Amino acid sequence: MTDVSNIEPHENSEIVVTGKGGVGKSTVAAHLAGRSAAEGTPTLLIAMTGQEDDDFGITKNGCGTHPEGESVLEGLGLFRAIERNEPLRPIRGVRPNLDVVPGGQAVGRVQQILATRLMHEGLSVYQALARSLSLIAHRYGRVVIDGAPEDDTLEQLGLAAARRLWIPTRSDESSIKGIQRIATNFKIVRKRQINPYLELGGAFLYGSNPSATSIHAMVRDDVLGILGPNARMLSTVVGYREKPAMLARKRGLLFGELAALLPASPKSYDVAAGRAKESDVIPEASVKLAEDMQALTTEIFEAITKAQG
Ligand SMILES: Nc1ncnc2c1ncn2[C@@H]1O[C@H](COP(=O)(O)OP(=O)(O)O)[C@@H](O)[C@H]1O
Ligand SMILES: [Mg+2]
Known part of the structure; x- marks a missing residue:
């Protein structure tokens, strides 16, 4: 058995994860990474998810330069790096200063x-991603991981590779159960010394009606009931805005990039007059969605700066 020896994660490495799908993990991770890069910090986004969300338009719009050799799409890059104990091979320049290791089925x-190796190698298998990442992390000023939900092994693999954990949640019961699950994995990863550097960044409610303040208060109580009264619950709640959120992902654009297209966008009356298609119309709500996301990423980055003292 290999001993669990410390692999210190990058000092600016964040994982966005909870034990439940569809709560906004990938969206928030993409926007954290996108903003970090837009502000001039060389940034790496690692998508550990089985879905290929393509928030940056890597496949759709052909963004970025692929590494030479075998394809890294559909989670294959992540899988092979872990299988072979090799450095991650990101797609470079997906946006200025932004490289991405895409998720997908191969995850x-x-x-x-990992399940096979656990018997021979013990707990150090959970450090497989941390090891592959540590070989390239020095190139970056920030690393953001979009964590995989609903599987303890993958959750722990992700938690082993980051400095701070950020937990998004919706208001429903199963999202709260998802927090319970990630909180347990968080404790396991720290207690077993897989990643003693891991800290809880905070939790936040995502994709909710901003005026539903009594619901927000109840969720807050539930979340702090699980994470402890001293955990940080962020105050920003990104509103539920289905149309612009769906359109942004469909086009491989971040919310701010979508909102920037609004002034030149055709309007509903152009559709009615047969001059444009419905899918060409950028909804007005994309501005508010972009503002909400900007507020959330600001709050997260401020909390990180504070935590780093
Ligand atoms: N603010 C929002 N309002 C409405 N829908 C959203 C919002 N943000 C993201 N979505 C949509 O919600 C779904 C789940 O988001 P995603 O980030 O993929 O969640 P997860 O990674 O946790 O599974 C996606 O279809 C996404 O486009
Ligand atoms: Mg996801």
Whole structure:
């Protein structure tokens, strides 16, 4: 058995994860990474998810320069790096200063190899991503991980590779159960010394009606009931705005990039007059969505600066 020896994560490495799908993890991770890069920090986004969300338009719009050799799309880059104990091979320049290791179906195979290795190698298998990342992390000023939910092995693999954990939640019961699950994995990863550097950044409610303040208060109580009364619950609540959120992902654009297209966008009356298609119309609500996301990422970055003292 290999001993669990410390692999210190990058000092600016954040993981966005909770034990539940569809709560906004990938969206928030993409926007944290996108903003960090836009502000001039060389940034790496690692998507550990089985879905290929393509928030940056890597496949759709052909953004970024792929590494030479085998394809890293569909989670294959992540899978092979872990399987072979090799450095991650990101797609470079997806935006200025932004490299991405894309998620996708092959992430499911990571789970299988880890389960097999656990018997021979012990707990250090959970450090597989941390190891592959540590070989390239020095190139970056920030690393953001979009964590995989609903699987303890993958959750722990992600938690082993980051400095801080950020937990998004919706208001429903199963999202709260998802927090319970990630909180347990957080404790395991720290207690077993897989990553003693890991800290709880905070939790936040995502995709909710901003005026539903009594619901927000109840969620807050539930979250602090699980994470402890001293945990940080962020005050920004990004509103539920289905149309612009869906359109942004469909086009491979961040919310701010979508909102920037609004002034030149055709209007509903252009659609009615047959001059444009419905899908060409940028909704007015994209501005508010972009503002909400800007507020959330500001609050997260401020909390990080404070935590670093
Ligand atoms: N503010 C929002 N309002 C409405 N829908 C949203 C919002 N942000 C993201 N979405 C949509 O919600 C779904 C889940 O978001 P995603 O970030 O993929 O969650 P997760 O990574 O936790 O599974 C996606 O279809 C996404 O486009
Ligand atoms: Mg996701």
